[in-house]
Amino acid sequence: MDEPKQPGSSLRTGLHHLAVETADHDNCVAWYTEFFGGTAAWTLDSFSDLTRSRLPGIVRLTEVVAAGTRFHLFSRAASYALPRPDMLQFQHVCMTATTVAELQEWRDRCQRLFASGRFSFARPDPPTEIVVDDDGVSSFYTYDVNGLEYEFTHIPAEAEGR
Ligand SMILES: [Fe+2]
Structure with a gap:
């Protein structure tokens, strides 16, 4: 029999990944792997319609696995506005x-x-x-x-x- 659902106790979640947009992909992957002490697990350069609708212009995404989490580092085509450090991201x-x-x-x-x-x-x-x-x-x-x-x-x- 299913346990009764109690808010905050039976419904579990955890951090899966943090998505970080970068203007300089290689610089970003190098810093994340070295600073957090992880590895680049995979890189994608083609994306689903859903991903492209959420992140227009995405050209590259690398997953770095480190420090007990995953970082999804992505960059967009140069024709899109590059992220600036004074723009709020998180x-x-x-x-x-x-x-x-x-x-x-x-x-x-x-x-x-x-x-x-x-x-x-x-x-x-x-x-x-x-x-x-x-x-x-x-x-x-x-x-x-x-x-x-x-x-x-x-x-x-x-x-x-x-
Ligand atoms: Fe804080």
């Missing part, structure tokens, strides 16, 4: 780190890639410092190569569910 996405030390490692990696000179950044700003709030939650913010904002956070057990 406001920010927050990734969690298990420990404060790992959060620091994420920030260090961010800073290293930013300073390496091997990527071009639409918003050439380094990651922020790590700040700790009154509940002991640590976080920093950074931009990817396209100018999309990421937050990285560590939430200690005692601050969960606050």
